Amino acid sequence: MSVIDALLTHYNYYAVVLLLGIGVYMLVESTNLIKKVIGMNIFQTGIFLFFITAAYVEGGAAPVVHEGGGPYVSPLPHVLILTAIVVGVALTAVALALVVRIYDEYGTLDEEVLRQLYHD
Amino acid sequence: MTPSVLEVVLLVFVLTSALGAALLKDTLAAVMAFAAYSLGISIIWVLLQAPDVGLTEAAVGAGVMTILLLIALANTVRPSEDQLFERVRPRTVLAVGAFVLVMGATVPALPAVGATDSPVGSGEVTDYYLDNAYEETEVHNAVTAVLAAYRGFDTLGEAVVVFVAGVATLTVLRTEAFA
Structure with missing residues (x-):
């Protein structure tokens, strides 16, 4: 299978890979803690895109079942991702609370300054 | 199946706003880019026939998450805007590039988008x-x-x-x- 063919048939999965890459880059490279939290969320939504794409069936309808309807896309990944989105927000809330607390204690959000303060 | 024009436009929009969130130095600008990203991805959920996920993402991802980030910003500090973009370090780009290449190499082994005989769909x-x-x-x-x-x-x-x-x-x- 040529690269172009793969890109045309697996486009969403390549977007997943790129989103995961951007998320990892932000987690590693951003020195600002709030941007790290944003990076974590981008990584998460990359995984969500993987699940929802896996659930998709060409020509399928949303899984609201009626007599004689169909085909439908798979409802199970949708449920898992609904749960994951809410858990992700809870995670973000705790992370941001910690960020605000760190700022109150140390007066900075810069990772490198924080490391310096920690070593002193 | 091949992507429609709308899908390509949305994917490009989502990837661009994610890159914007990664590279913009100003935290407020990054939060705005992330809000645009969430909104774009909630439209992708609707196109993939997942309206419940789309609603939740638009309300919680683009709405509540942006508000939480803005509250956190209001209680902390915005870095001074001496430059528009972050400094990009080649070492990290190389490491992340390798990660993306390895992950990307596994993609052709997956069933095509929308395949009716995929393990999940059937x-x-x-x-x-x-x-x-x-x-x-x-x-x-x-x-x-x-x-x-x-x-x-x-x-x-x-x-x-x-x-x-x-x-x-x-x-x-x-x-x-x-x-």
């Missing part, structure tokens, strides 16, 4: 839910049926997580609003 569990959800729960929306009935304990666990997160947030911030 799986036993999927067929069971679609065939029996209405008779067993009298709910037309299979997603609701699975969320509230078949996987009800899962959803209870989710509620526990949200509760614990609320308690943790208040504890960390030493808020005495409920004391």
Whole structure:
């Protein structure tokens, strides 16, 4: 299978890979803690895109079942991702609370300054 | 199946706003780019026939998440705007590039987008839910049926997580609003 063919048939999965890459880059490279939290969320939504794409069936309808309807896309990944989105927000809330607390204690959000303060 | 023009436009929009969130130096600009990203991805959910996920993402991802980030920004500091973009370090780009290449190499092994014979789309569990959800729960929306009935304990666990997160947030911030 040529690269172009793969890109045309697996486009969403390549977007997943790129989103995961951007998320990892932000987690590693951003020195600002709030941007790290944003990076974590981008990584998460990359995984969500993987699940929802896996659930998709060409020509399928949303899984609201009626007599004689169909085909439908798979409802199970949708449920898992609904749960994951809410858990992700809870995670973000705790992370941001910690960020605000760190700022109150140390007066900075810069990772490198924080490391310096920690070593002193 | 090949992507429609709308899908390509949305994917490019989503990837661009994610890159914007990564590279913009100003935190407020990064938060705005992330809000645009969430909105774009919620439209992708609708195109992929997942309206429930799309609604949740638009309300919670683009709405609540942006508000949380803005509250955090209001209580902390915005870095001084001496430059528009972050400094890009080649070492990290190389490491992340290798990660992306390795992940990308596995993609062709997956079933094509929308394949009718994919393990998820034609799986036993999927067929069971679609065939029996209405008779067993009298709910037309299979997603609701699975969320509230078949996987009800899962959803209870989710509620526990949200509760614990609320308690943790208040504890960390030493808020005495409920004391």
